[in-house]
Amino acid sequence: MTVSRGFLGHHDPRAVDLPPGQHLTRGFPVLTAGPTQTVATEDWSFTITPESGAPTRWTWDEMMALPSEDVTVDIHCVTRWTKLGTKWRGVPLDAFFEDVETYYEYAMVHSYGGYTTNLPLEDLLDGKAWVAYEHDGDPLHVEHGGPARLLVPHLYFWKSAKWVNGITMQRFDEPGFWEGFGYHNYGDPWREERHAGD
Amino acid sequence: MTDAEAGVRTARSAAGDGAAPRIRNRWHKATLIGLHSQSQHARTLALRVPGWPGHLPGQHVDIRLTAADGYTAQRSYSLAEASTPDRVAITVDLLPHGEVSPYLVDVMEIGDELDVRGPIGGWFVWEPGDPAIGDGPVLLLAGGSGVVPLVTMLRARQQARDKTPTMLVYSLRGPRDLMYGPELQRMTAASARASTPADTDIRLVYTRRIPDGHPRPPAHLSADDLQAPLSWAQPLATRVYVCGSSGFVDHATALLREAGYADHQIRTERFGPSGADR
DSSP: OOOOTTOOOOOOGGGGGSOTTOEEOSSOOOOOSSOOOOOOTTTOEEEEEOTTOOOEEEEHHHHHTSOOEEEEEEEEOTTSEEEEEEEEEEEEHHHHHTTOOOOOOEEEEEETTSOEEEEEGGGTTTTTOEEEEEETTEEOOGGGTTTOEEEOTTSOGGGSOTTEEEEEEESSOOOOHHHHTTBOSSOOGGGTOOBTTO | OHHHHHHHHHHHHHHOSTTHHHHHTSOEEEEEEEEEEEETTEEEEEEEOTTOOOOOTTOEEEEEEEOTTSOEEEEEEEBOSOOBTTEEEEEEEOOTTOSSHHIIIIIOOTTOEEEEEEEEOSSSOOOTTOTTTTTOOEEEEEEGGGHHHHHHHHHHHHHTTOOOOEEEEEEESSGGGOSSHHHHHHHHHHHHHSSSOOOEEEEEEESSOOOTTOSSOSOOOOGGGGSOOTTOSSSSOSEEEEEEEHHHHHHHHHHHHHTTOOGGGEEEEEEOGGGGGO
């Protein structure tokens, strides 16, 4: 640790409970690898493909018929901002996986536009992840991944894929988009798993 | 996403082998050895970093400041120079209420120290000779201080004597916000002197105020600003890099799509409100 002469810093008292290396933001920064994807809810669908190869698919209306939940969570972006107490409404992944038979333990999440991210199935179940379609009481804005994005708040936010449209179950854990560019395969903010090897 | 896969290969081959991530995660002590003003509110800091593993144009670096009481703050900045042994440069634009940028722009002096880690990112990079780009052309679109990684690409291209036709379109509020002014002028002049047709075109897009004699009235980036220069053999670039605020990137990508660009040709880098601390 190198002391920088003359640096004082804003000692933000609320920052004590943040994961290491994070700082608070009051805004909601937008970070995307490519152009924003625009998908109308009439055209939207969400598909889970297990090892049988037989996909289960939900249209927007079919998703809305599933039980939704309101959640308030802190979110942590690998680019070092943390936003506290964000409010979302969405369908827990548990509700989708009720209808899916799988023994595979790894999930590859897919989005409109081609983005992918990988995570273990257990990180999607037991109330840990949602397909979110409202933020702060409003329909999710397209720049934040609307009409619907994955919400996995216990991992760095690149795992919470915008414009989500499906999950392919996989026997082995393959890297998704950022994971293939050297981001950490798992991405726990409290263990500061930003990059491969952290 | 074929293009992304091509990008993965490029990034990996450039990074060498699997040893790269381990090196990249180490914090290095850095000493300030050079300061260069880039606008009224931005300056370039050159740091001596023994053991820096090298980087590609477009990548960034994490910096860590530590106060005497142990408090630390970390931020990411685009690397501002092509790779040189044991050296890292960043260009920092002041945000008046930021925590880190006022220190870097106004307080830090030659000989002062901080920690750096990197390089970070393998997607928003352009190395001269990238096979996915071929003979180009390449379009670089900058909004404000988003010009930094794009100028790094131009510098690397110049050092490598790469001839890929390239155009930088740089959107900025007014003359006082111009970063790298003299250098951009030299690049344009060198290009105009060359016997071959100009291979670097630079367009300044002022959005609010123009310098005396500037032919284009102040206005936001428009489709006309993205028109290929006459020297290009094709109307669209092979690859476009867009860097700026989120609003700028959305505006620019919408224009690019209207102009006929496909998503896989467009690579973007945004700084949102978290960039407020840059």
